[in-house]
Amino acid sequence: MKKTLNWQDDQAYVNEVADLLETDAVKRLADYTQHHFSNRLEHSIHVSYRSYLIAKRLKLDTRATARGGLLHDLFYYDWRTTKFDLGTHAYIHPRIALRNAEKLTQLSKKEKDIIIKHMWGATVAPPRYPESLIVSVVDDYCAIDEYAIPEATKLRQSFKQRVLNLTTKLNG
Template sequence: MSELKWKQDLEYVALIEDLLDREEVKKLKEYTQHHFTTRLEHSISVSYLSYRIAKRYGLDTRSTARAGLLHDLFYYDWRTTKFNEGTHAYVHPRMACENAKKITELNELECDIIIKHMWLATVALPKYKESYIVTFVDKYCAVKEVAVPLSGKVNNRLKNMWARLKTVQA
């Protein structure tokens, strides 16, 4: 998602700017999320798209935007770190919620959004419409963050192969 688009949406920025100023959130820049994005970029994408959908349907935009931003507030590489308590899909939402509570007050909806955003990979059913929105937007963003850069790489390889083939045939 274009960084300029969300930054130009002053209503959205007003909802999350206090969180973006927190070192705990800024630190997410240091972690790769889906191979080609940082955890902060991913979190902002999930937050902003979820906010826009919630706004369209007259839902709680503040809680959606804030919980969307905080849904992956954890500080480890999920590809290599393992836990005795369960899988990454189970552990990280609870860890993110605890970390979020350390930097801001969370309401019941925000906790549900953060803890349940891994539904389908876990069995905990979301309780609110906003939780479903963030859950599905998270999956959409994850796929897009991997597929778009990969499709560009595949296209470039195909173009290079085609160019070499044309050179060989000439």
């Protein structure tokens, strides 16, 4: 069974992001589906907390990691249907998220780099800081965790049901 990370029980983490989680701008992320089985707020918290735990273990900047991770997808549109003339979603949305985050709070250079570079791999500019690389990699991991694993579980259950139906018909 999948282990759930209880970020709410980690007071050191909560202290780093509580002010952001209380804002309407961040709360609104719950209104947007992210990877079919999660909303954007859940996804952002997952990325933020997992990245925070890695940064903590590596003795890196946990504050910038937690906050940058939480704000990395601070945009308000459905990325599956909204298209831009100036570039792909992978290129555009980090810039929108950064602009929105700058309206919300004062950002360090590291937090800005985390937000703008979190799509590294799909975009060409490499992360400047190890914390930025962590958030980029964890974002990819969370996308797989939030979409592919539930989808595979759904397919597996569907396959089991079809086998059961076929077995029932054959033995019927």
